[in-house]
Amino acid sequence: MTGEQIRLVRESFEKVAPIAGTAAQLFYARLFDLDPSLESLFKGDMAEQGRKLMQMIGAAVRSLDRLEQVMPAVRTLGARHVAYGVREEHYRTVGRALIWTLRKGLREDFTPEAEAAWAELYAALSAAMKGGAAAARPGVVAFAR
Numbered sequence: 075m076t077g078e079q080i081r082l083v084r085e086s087f088e089k090v091a092p093i094a095g096t097a098a099q100l101f102y103a104r105l106f107d108l109d110p111s112l113e114s115l116f117k118g119d120m121a122e123q124g125r126k127l128m129q130m131i132g133a134a135v136r137s138l139d140r141l142e143q144v145m146p147a148v149r150t151l152g153a154r155h156v157a158y159g160v161r162e163e164h165y166r167t168v169g170r171a172l173i174w175t176l177r178k179g180l181r182e183d184f185t186p187e188a189e190a191a192w193a194e195l196y197a198a199l200s201a202a203m204k205g206g207a208a209a210a211r212p213g214v215v216a217f218a219r
């Protein structure tokens with residue numbers, strides 16, 4: 075990610091943070107609209123899940139200028155997601171719900187440049203998570219990076 079993209083992601087996340095609860099609600103509603111079968115994967119309290127989601131995004135946003143340092147933890151997070159029943163194709167749906175939520179929450183502040191920056195961050199995180207998941211899945215040949 076470029077320095078400008080990092081700035082755009084931070085700036086937009088700061089605007090979403092005060093409406094985190096609403097954003098999380100919007101996100102899950104959109105996600106389950108896009109793929110109703112995903113609802114059964116979430117066993118816990120959705121408000122709590124929403125807080126975890128925003129915390130995790132916040133942590134990623136804070137580490138943007140040293141993303142490679144948090145990548146091992148992100149890979150492990152991906153491996154844990156296998157046990158939650160998450161499959162590779164679900165990452166695309168979650169990415170769509172995330173971008174939709176940001177657009178809905180930020181409106182005109184969510185410029186095409188900000189959207190591209192978020193898409194890049196999500197692509198980096200989900201690639202690391204899928205890599206960690208593949209390495210954790212038995213019977214799948216994984217290529218270590």
Ligand code: HEM
Pocket residue numbers: 112115116117118123126127130131151154155158160161164165166168196199200203
């Ligand atoms: C960049 C992408 C993602 C991030 C940062 C993320 C983050 C997290 C975090 C921090 C947790 C808390 C539990 C833990 O730390 O192990 C969690 C749980 C979970 N995530 Fe994700 N996740 C991502 C993608 C996905 C995708 C694609 C799905 C597919 C639907 C998904 C479904 C779940 C489920 C089902 C749980 C467990 C919920 C429960 O305990 O009921 N996540 N996620």
